[in-house]
Amino acid sequence: MKTETRRQNLRDALIAAAERAIAANGLAGVKARDLAAEAGCAVGAIYNAVADLDELVFAVNGRTLAALERSLDDAARPARKKAASPAEAATARLVHLAVAYLEFVAANTPRWRAVFEHRLPDGRAAPDWYVAEQSRLFTYIEAPLRDLQPELAAGQHALAARTLFSAVHGIVTLGLEEKLGVVPLAMLRAQIEIFVAALAGGLVATRSR
Amino acid sequence: MKTETRRQNLRDALIAAAERAIAANGLAGVKARDLAAEAGCAVGAIYNAVADLDELVFAVNGRTLAALERSLDDAARPARKKAASPAEAATARLVHLAVAYLEFVAANTPRWRAVFEHRLPDGRAAPDWYVAEQSRLFTYIEAPLRDLQPELAAGQHALAARTLFSAVHGIVTLGLEEKLGVVPLAMLRAQIEIFVAALAGGLVATRSR
DNA sequence: TTTTCCTATTGAACGTCGTTCAAGAACGGT
DNA sequence: ACCGTTCTTGAACGACGTTCAATAGGAAAA
Known part of the structure; x- marks a missing residue:
């Protein structure tokens, strides 16, 4: 069964080539x-290792999601400062997560943009493993949110996590995109710290009302 | 000078065709x-009325920005409820603006997506009139922010307006994009009301510290 | 009006893209 | 060693934005 390993090798080479291409040119x-040239095969051979170029993009995006998760884990490790209250600790963790997200995206802009720019034609859906990976990342946000608003129903935390992520994602994406005025990274970080902290504080205040 | 009017007519027909195409298929x-067929000219004739297809997209996007501004104006007109404090009035206006934004985007999803998906190749910049139009829209956010945080330096309001817009834009865009779970419009509106109100409240609380 | 020049218009053609396909090469089981 | 199956190849296909030589037609001069 050497043909199967060769197919796998070609697949890996193509994914690597696609990853380089995305990092370089989006x-x-x-x-x-280009991929065929870099992987050392004919154009047609691509379609033995892979159904689509879309499949390659999904593979690369999956690796990018995994890399983000590693960054978030590293960011979560240290810190651990003493906090006056659970709510303050949760707020600090949310701010920390948001800043880690900003820094990951800043350090991997083209790779990360590919995750969101990629659209598949017509009604085709993303692969299940990809949706699962994406979904699992939200648990990083849900945990502090539970500490922040323990009285909320279970499903509400998932929804709030989506909303919070979307907000931070918007700030990061439009901030790094220089379409409307260039915002230096440090200023962006400051804005995120202010806004996430204010948001968390506001959510806590809402609770007690 | 009939040729000049014909050129203008063709330009208008092409813009209209492009707008229909975007509304229908992004x-x-x-x-x-397709544009040539719909405008009743040959493919090559397009390039007498217009430099690029990009120019057509910019024209359509400009119209979309204008439509958004009309929606925001309409949304700002009524309401005018009594508020206990300037901060509360400003918060209500920000929430109102965010909801109006959500509803505009929901009602014009393909048109609005084109505004953000469109990227021009290499180092070409957006036309000046387009940047100006986009910039002017931010003043709608800056005014309530000034009421909310009067002590901030002038430039900070512009920066905060960008950040707030980016956050709401993220919530709206990722919410309407059904890439990760479908969120009903009503639920999305509720989330926006909660988050913008919490954010505004948090910003006010930050001020007094 | 007639003639002339110039520019607008045409649609075939170019280069690039993803994908397919008939042909030939290489593999795996017997 | 053989043969059927499968993989590999690169030319070919259709669609795309854009260009261009040829032609048609309007504007200015006679």
């Missing part, structure tokens, strides 16, 4: 002929 | 041959 840099 | 629906 999603638009993923071109069948 | 940015990817803008195709030279």
Whole structure:
């Protein structure tokens, strides 16, 4: 069964080539002929290792999600400062997470943009493993949110985590995108710290009303 | 000078065709041959009325920005409830603006997505009139923010307006994009009301510290 | 009006893209 | 060693944005 290993090797080479292409030129840099040249095969051979170029993009995006998770884990490890209250500790963790997200995206901008720019045609859906990976990342946000608003129903935390992530994602994405005025990274970090802290504080205040 | 009016007419027809194409099939629906067929001209004639297809997209996006501004104006008109404090009035206006934004985007999803999906190749910049239009829209956010945090330096309000817009934009965009779980519009509106109100409340609380 | 020049218009053609396919090469089981 | 199956190849296909030589037609001069 050497043909199967060769197929796997080609697949890996293509994924690696696609990852380099995305890092260098974004999603638009993923071109069948270039990938074939870099992986050392003919254009047509791509379609034995992979159904689509879309499948390659999903593979690369999956690796990017895994890399983000590693960054979030590293960011969560240290810190552990004493906090006056559980709510303050939760707020600090949310701010920390948001800043870690900002820094990951800043350090991996083209790779990360590919995660959100990629759209598959018509009604085709993302692979299950990909959705699962994406979903699991939200648990990082749900845990502090539970500490922040323990009285909320279970499903509400998942919804709030989506909303909070979307908000931070918007700030990070539009901030790094220089479409409307260039915002230095340090200023962006400061804004995120202010806004996430204010948001968390506001949520806690809402609770007691 | 009939040729000049004909050129203008063709330009208008092409913009209208592009707008229909975007509304129906998104940015990817803008195709030279289809536009030419719908505008009743040959493919090559497009390039007499317009430099690029990008120019057409910018024209359509400009119209979309104008439509958003009309929606925001309409949304700002009524309401005018009595508020206990300037801060509460400002918060209510920010929530109102965010909800109006959500509803505009929900009612014009493909058109609005085109505004953010459109990327021009290499180092070409957006036209000046387009940047100005986009910039002017931020003043809608800056005014309530000034009421909310009067002690902030002038430039800070512009920065905070960008950040707040980015956050709401993230919530709206990822919420309407059904990539990760479908969130009903009503639920999305509730989330926005909660989050913007909490954020505004948190910002006010930060001020007094 | 007639003639002339110039520019607008046309649609075939170019280069690039993802994907497919007929042909030939290489593999795996017997 | 053989043969059926499968993989690999690169030319070919259709679609895309854009360009261009050829032609048609309007504007200015006679």
